Amino acid sequence: MAQPTREIHLAARPEGEPKPSDFRLVETELPGPGPGELLVRSTWMSVDPYMRGRMNDARSYVEPFRLDAPLEGGAIGEVLASGDERFSPGDVVRHFAGWREHAIVDAGSAEPVETLGAPQRYALGALGMPGLTAYTGLHLAELREGDVVFVSGAAGAVGSMAAQLAKLRGHTVIGSAGSPAKVALLRDELGLDAAFDYHGGRVADLLAAAAPDGIDVYFDNVGGEHLEAAIGAMRLRGRISMCGSIAGYNTPQPGPRNIGLSVGKRLTLRGFIVGDHADLQLPFVREVAPRINDGTIVVRETVVEGLEQAPQALIDMLRGANTGKMLVKLA
Ligand code: NDP
DSSP states (O other): OOEEEEEEEEOSOOSSSOOGGGEEEEEEEEOOOOTTEEEEEEEEEEOOTHHHHHTSSSOSSSOOOOBTSBOOBOEEEEEEEESSTTOOTTOEEEESBOSBSEEEEEGGGOEEOOOTTSOGGGGGTTTSHHHHHHHHHHHHTTOOTTOEEEESSTTBHHHHHHHHHHHHTTOEEEEEESSHHHHHIIIIISOOSEEEEGGGSOHHHHHHHHOTTOEEEEEESSOHHHHHHHHHHEEEEEEEEEOOOGGGTSSOOOOOTTTTHHHHTTOEEEEOOGGGGGGGHHHHHHHHHHHHHTTSSOOOEEEEESGGGHHHHHHHHHHTOOSBEEEEEOO
């Protein structure tokens, strides 16, 4: 039987900041699942910064979104009908056919949701791709005892986890974020040693005030002026986990003018993509889920309701409207 549903399509490639007219809400019908497929009713959908890059007509590490086709992204949902013996109706799965209320999903790409007692939607945030990104970026930074760690975008999905995991490992942690309320969260709830609002002056000056003796590790979610400031503040043999550069996603930013300092300081700047580190998923969930369940790690989310709100959620997230993970509740 055909399944009526709604999808968000990419109507136009944005110039700079995305606009509502770059998206289109489309009503359609899906067939039942074929062999090896699942019909899934999505309940939660993730909104992520990398989606902005996929809206451009340029290949990065993933293909661009197609025009006049549904956008894609992480989601969780309930299996309504299954053409694969590994899944039954009622199972909850994580899949990549977000931006739609129902989807036909290749069973091979669907995963059972396992959050070890934490809410299932955390499989899209603190215990999902963003949390694993934080865990991976710290792992690759090869933290050493006594390291001072600076995290930008520290009130966001990845940053809030990176900052708290670094604190749990005993480090002095400094965070930056885009509002006084986010700074208060970092200091008062997440327990960071120092935090600043990057709108309050030159990032280099704000970082120097927060870390007068310099930093050893920088978890870079932002790029641009933040990256330049971090290179300036780095101590000898410092390490930078190059996670993202959101300051340039709508409008590309120049690279750091002081990159030459990385030679004399013997710095390591290491880019990574979380998808290359699936082997860390199990140790990550086993370590982090209990700390979420006992309240040691604070999870923040910003939730909007309804598929039709998803485009605005992406626009707002890129402007900093979210604290913690930006999610769309679909059902
Ligand atoms: P967030 O939850 O952090 O949301 C994005 C945040 O970026 C906003 O809330 C805003 O917070 C901040 N921001 C927006 N514009 C600027 C700007 N000009 N300068 C500084 N901050 C800005 O998103 P995620 O946690 O999902 O992603 C964080 C970063 O991690 C992104 O760069 C993303 O691309 C990257 N990433 C990389 C992965 C990888 O495999 N390497 C995987 C997943 C994410 P504020 O109010 O503080 O400005």
